Amino acid sequence: MFTRSKLGFLIALVLISSTVLAACGPTPQPEVVEKVVTEVVKETIKETVVVEGTPELVEKEVTKIVEVEKEVEVVVTVTPESEPVKLVVGIGSEPTSLDPQGRPSATDWWVMDQVFDYLIRLDPATMELVPQLATSWEVSEDGLTYTFELRDDVTFHDGTPFNAESVCANTERILDPETESAWAAADLSTFESCEVLGEYEVAWHLSEVMPDLLQALASRVWMVSTTAADELGPLFIMKPVGSGPFIVEEWIPRKHILLKKNPDYNWGPSFYAPGPSQIDVLEIRPIPEGETRVAALVAGEVDLIAYVPEQHVASLTEQGFTVDSLGMPGIPRFVGLNVQEFPTDELAVRQAIEYAVDRKAFADALYHGVPSPAYAPASSQDPNYDRSKECEFYKHDPEKAIELLEEAGWAVGDDGIRERDGVRLEMALIIPDTSHWMQPSELLQAQLREVGIDMSVTEMARGAWYDILGGAGSYNVYPWFFSGFVSAGIWRSHFHSDYIGTYSNFVGFDDAEMDRLGNELVVATNPDEADRLRNEMMCMAMEQALWVPIHEIVNTAVAKPNVKGVIFAHNSNALLHSVYFEE
Amino acid sequence: MQRVLSRLLGAIPVLLGIAVLVFFGMRLTPGDPVDIMTGQMDLSAEQRDQIRHQLGLDRPLVVQFVDFLWKALHGDLGTSIRYRIPVTELILFQAPSTMELAVAAMTFAVLIGGSAGLVAAFFQNRIADHAIMVFALIGLCMPSFWLGLLLIIFFSLRLGWLPTSGSGGLDYLVLPAFTLGLIYAATIARLTRSSMIEVLGQDFIRTARAKGLSERKVVLGHALKNALIPIVTVGGLQLGYLLGGAVIVENVFARQGLGNMTVNAILDKDYPVIQGTILFVCVCIVLINLLVDLLYMLLDPRIKEV
Numbered sequence A: 001m002f003t004r005s006k007l008g009f010l011i012a013l014v015l016i017s018s019t020v021l022a023a024c025g026p027t028p029q030p031e032v033v034e035k036v037v038t039e040v041v042k043e044t045i046k047e048t049v050v051v052e053g054t055p056e057l058v059e060k061e062v063t064k065i066v067e068v069e070k071e072v073e074v075v076v077t078v079t080p081e082s083e084p085v086k087l088v089v090g091i092g093s094e095p096t097s098l099d100p101q102g103r104p105s106a107t108d109w110w111v112m113d114q115v116f117d118y119l120i121r122l123d124p125a126t127m128e129l130v131p132q133l134a135t136s137w138e139v140s141e142d143g144l145t146y147t148f149e150l151r152d153d154v155t156f157h158d159g160t161p162f163n164a165e166s167v168c169a170n171t172e173r174i175l176d177p178e179t180e181s182a183w184a185a186a187d188l189s190t191f192e193s194c195e196v197l198g199e200y201e202v203a204w205h206l207s208e209v210m211p212d213l214l215q216a217l218a219s220r221v222w223m224v225s226t227t228a229a230d231e232l233g234p235l236f237i238m239k240p241v242g243s244g245p246f247i248v249e250e251w252i253p254r255k256h257i258l259l260k261k262n263p264d265y266n267w268g269p270s271f272y273a274p275g276p277s278q279i280d281v282l283e284i285r286p287i288p289e290g291e292t293r294v295a296a297l298v299a300g301e302v303d304l305i306a307y308v309p310e311q312h313v314a315s316l317t318e319q320g321f322t323v324d325s326l327g328m329p330g331i332p333r334f335v336g337l338n339v340q341e342f343p344t345d346e347l348a349v350r351q352a353i354e355y356a357v358d359r360k361a362f363a364d365a366l367y368h369g370v371p372s373p374a375y376a377p378a379s380s381q382d383p384n385y386d387r388s389k390e391c392e393f394y395k396h397d398p399e400k401a402i403e404l405l406e407e408a409g410w411a412v413g414d415d416g417i418r419e420r421d422g423v424r425l426e427m428a429l430i431i432p433d434t435s436h437w438m439q440p441s442e443l444l445q446a447q448l449r450e451v452g453i454d455m456s457v458t459e460m461a462r463g464a465w466y467d468i469l470g471g472a473g474s475y476n477v478y479p480w481f482f483s484g485f486v487s488a489g490i491w492r493s494h495f496h497s498d499y500i501g502t503y504s505n506f507v508g509f510d511d512a513e514m515d516r517l518g519n520e521l522v523v524a525t526n527p528d529e530a531d532r533l534r535n536e537m538m539c540m541a542m543e544q545a546l547w548v549p550i551h552e553i554v555n556t557a558v559a560k561p562n563v564k565g566v567i568f569a570h571n572s573n574a575l576l577h578s579v580y581f582e583e
Numbered sequence B: 001m002q003r004v005l006s007r008l009l010g011a012i013p014v015l016l017g018i019a020v021l022v023f024f025g026m027r028l029t030p031g032d033p034v035d036i037m038t039g040q041m042d043l044s045a046e047q048r049d050q051i052r053h054q055l056g057l058d059r060p061l062v063v064q065f066v067d068f069l070w071k072a073l074h075g076d077l078g079t080s081i082r083y084r085i086p087v088t089e090l091i092l093f094q095a096p097s098t099m100e101l102a103v104a105a106m107t108f109a110v111l112i113g114g115s116a117g118l119v120a121a122f123f124q125n126r127i128a129d130h131a132i133m134v135f136a137l138i139g140l141c142m143p144s145f146w147l148g149l150l151l152i153i154f155f156s157l158r159l160g161w162l163p164t165s166g167s168g169g170l171d172y173l174v175l176p177a178f179t180l181g182l183i184y185a186a187t188i189a190r191l192t193r194s195s196m197i198e199v200l201g202q203d204f205i206r207t208a209r210a211k212g213l214s215e216r217k218v219v220l221g222h223a224l225k226n227a228l229i230p231i232v233t234v235g236g237l238q239l240g241y242l243l244g245g246a247v248i249v250e251n252v253f254a255r256q257g258l259g260n261m262t263v264n265a266i267l268d269k270d271y272p273v274i275q276g277t278i279l280f281v282c283v284c285i286v287l288i289n290l291l292v293d294l295l296y297m298l299l300d301p302r303i304k305e306v
Helices: A004-023 A106-115 A164-175 A183-187 A213-220 A226-237 A290-298 A310-318 A347-356 A359-367 A385-391 A398-407 A438-450 A462-472 A488-493 A512-521 A527-543 B002-028 B033-038 B045-054 B061-073 B087-122 B127-141 B144-158 B170-200 B203-210 B215-243 B247-252 B258-268 B271-299 B301-305
Strands: A030-050 A057-077 A086-091 A120-122 A129-131 A134-139 A145-150 A191-198 A201-206 A246-252 A256-261 A281-286 A322-327 A330-337 A418-420 A426-432 A454-460 A477-483 A547-551 A554-559
Touching (some): A106 A246, A106 A281, A120 A213, A129 A134, A129 A213, A145 A164, A164 A201, A164 A226, A290 B144, A359 A547, A385 A527, A426 A438, A426 A462, A488 A527, A512 A527, B002 B061, B002 B271, B061 B271, B087 B170, B087 B215, B087 B247, B087 B258, B144 B247, B170 B215, B170 B247
Parallel strands (some): A086 A281, A426 A454, A426 A477
Antiparallel strands (some): A030 A057, A191 A201, A246 A256, A256 A281, A322 A554, A330 A477, A330 A547
C-alpha cells in the first residue's frame, strides 16, 4: 500500500525523469579541429655584425620578416542536415480508397491526383486536352480505333517501366470483374481490345463509338502499376503505386496519408513546373469539422486547407491568407421536379417554381456570397457553360410566378396557400441526411410560400432517399448536382426514358424527342454536333422546367501566405506538384 | 472464479441475440449498399447486379447470416463493402484511439466529478454545494460540439498550448478527453453528491464520529467506499457508451475512432463493418460489466455473500 511519502517520492521521481529525458536528446556537438597556421611577422633581433673596414664586432638590432608557425584551435560547430520541405494539407473527409480503378469518391481524387498520372490531361486554364503519359493520339475516321504514342522515360514508383504493355494491362484490370471498377468501366463500356503496336505505341479498339472517351481519360482514368496491384491485392487501396509526383509512404486511417516526393518525376503535363516537386514530404490530414480545419490553419498546424466554410473566407482573406475559389465543372446544385407526381406534373406549376426561386439569395444568405447563382445546368467552369446561356429562361420574378399559377386556376386560399377545386397546392421535397440541404430547403420553402406553394421538407437516411427516388414512395422535389466531366452517357441518363426509376432520370421525363437527342449524343463524334445536341437537350429540359438550377458548387482552398504554386485541376481539386514556399 | 465464468457464459446468448438483431435489422431498413456506393455513376442495372453478386449480397439472408456467424467465431468479421479490407483490420486501426479517449475521458470525469460531488456533499446546502450543482447542470446541457470548439479556440488558438486536432501523443488527447470528461463529470458529480449525502446520514457514520474519528477519516475512509457502488455502476455504463465511439468529439478533433467509422458504415449500409463493430463493442461492454461486478465485490464484501 502506498503511503503518502512514498507516493510523493514516486511523483517527484517521474517528474525529474521526464525533465531529464526531455532535455536529453540528440543535439549537434561541436567539433574541435587543430590547425597549423603560418603567420608572417616582423621580429626585431640582435645580430652581431662586423663593422665594415674594422675588426670590431658590434651588436645591432635588426628588423626581419619571418614566417612563424603556430598551432591554432578552431572550433567547428556541426550543423544538422537541412530539414525536408514539408507541406501539410487538411481536407474535409477521409478517403475511402486510393485505388483509382476501384470505386473512388470525390475525396479520394484529392490524393489520387498527387499519386497517379493520366494518358492525357485537361489543361485547367484552357480546358483543352494536352499530352502527359501519351505524347500524341489519333482517332480513326470511324471513331472505333484510338492510337496513342507514349513517353519512353516514365517509371512507376516500384521501378516498373511504363510502356504499351502496361497500358493494356491497365485496361485489362479496369475491365476485370475482380477489380469491381465502376467509374472506369462506365467510361470504357464499349471497349473491345487493347493492341500493343510497339514498345511505346498502343491502340484501343471499340465496338461502338464513344465521342467522350478522350475527355473521360483525362478526367478519371489513371495509370497504375499493375505489377504492384497484383502483388498487393486488396491492400492496393491502402498503398497504391502510380507514376505521379508523390509516392504513398503510409496511410493511417483518420490520422494522415504520408507521401514523399518522387525524385525521378520528369513527365508532368505542360501546366506543371518542370522536374520533380520542391515539396519533399506531403502530409494529407482528414479534418472533418470545417471549424477545426480553419483553426488548424490559423494555428499554423497545416499549410493549406480545402473545403473551407464560406463564413470564414472573408476573415481569412483579411488575415492575409491566400484564398482560391474555383467553381466545380459539371452540373450546378439544382432541385429536380418530378413530372409524374401531382402537382409538379403541371408545366405551369414547375415554371412558377423557376420564377419564384431567388437564386442570389441562396448564395448571399447561406454561403456568404461565395458561389455564383446558376440559371442553367452548366457551371461556369464547364465547357458547355457559354452555350448554356441560351437556355437561361428564368430569372427571379415572383409576379410572373403568381401570374402563371392564377392562369392555371390556382387561387390564393385563406392561409395564403393556393387552392383549386378544394385541393391545396402542396408538394414534398425529400433530402438525404448527408446532403447539408436542410438550410437551403428551408429557404426554398419560404420562397415558394411567398407565391402560395406549400412545400414540405422531409430529411431521411440516404438509403431510404434513394429507394424513394427509385419508385418506393412519392416525392415532387429532390436536390442533385454532378461534379466533374459530364460525359454524353451521364447527360443522357438524366433525361432518357430508359433511366426512369433508376439512375438518374428522377424527374421521370418520358419524351421521344429527348430520347432521340440523347441517343444521337452518345454516338456523335463531331464535337460541334455533340455541342448542339447537348444544348438542345438542356434547353428542352429548361423549357419543360424539369430542373431548377440554384447555385454553383465552389471549392475553396485557403493557404498560408507563403504557399505558392497551387494549381486547381478541372475537377477543382488542388494539384500540389508545383507548390513551393516563398521566402 | 466460478462467478466470472458463469458471467462469461451468460454473455454468449446475449451476443448471439445482438448479432441476429443487427444482421436482420440492418437489412430490413431501406437502402441498398451497392446503390449508395455507386451513387451517381452511369451503371446499368446489370452492372449493379454484378457488383451485388461479387459481394455475395444476392444470397439468401439465412445463408449470409450463418456464413457471417461461422466466420466471426473464427475471428473473421468479413470484408468491408466500401473499403474492401478486412473488418478486423479496420477495427484494430481505430479501436486503440477510441479506447484511450474513453479511458482518459472517464479519468477526467471521475477525478473532476467525484471531487466536485464530494465537496458538494460535504458542504451540503451551502454556497459551494449550490455552485457545484449549477455547473453540473450546465455540463449536462452543454453540447460537446460547442464545448470542444470553445476549448480549441482558447487553448489552441489563443494560448497555443495544445494542438487543434489529430491523433498521436498525449498532447492530442487532452482537449478531446477534457471535453467529454467535463460533460460526464456533471453526471458523476450529481450522483456522488446524492450518494454521499445518503451514506453520511447513516448510523455507522454517527458511530464513527462519536468514536472521535476526524471528519476527513469519516468521509474518505468510511463513507466514500460505501457511496461508490452507484458511481461505479454509472461509470461502467458511461465507459461502455464511450467505447462505442464519441462520434461528435472524434469529428471535431479529427481523431481516429470507432464512432465515425460506424456512423459512416451505417450511412453506407456497409453491413460487415456495422456487424463487426457492434459485436466488438458488445464484447467490450460485457467485459466492462464483469469488471464492474468484480469491483463491487472489492468495494463491498457483503456482495460476495449474495
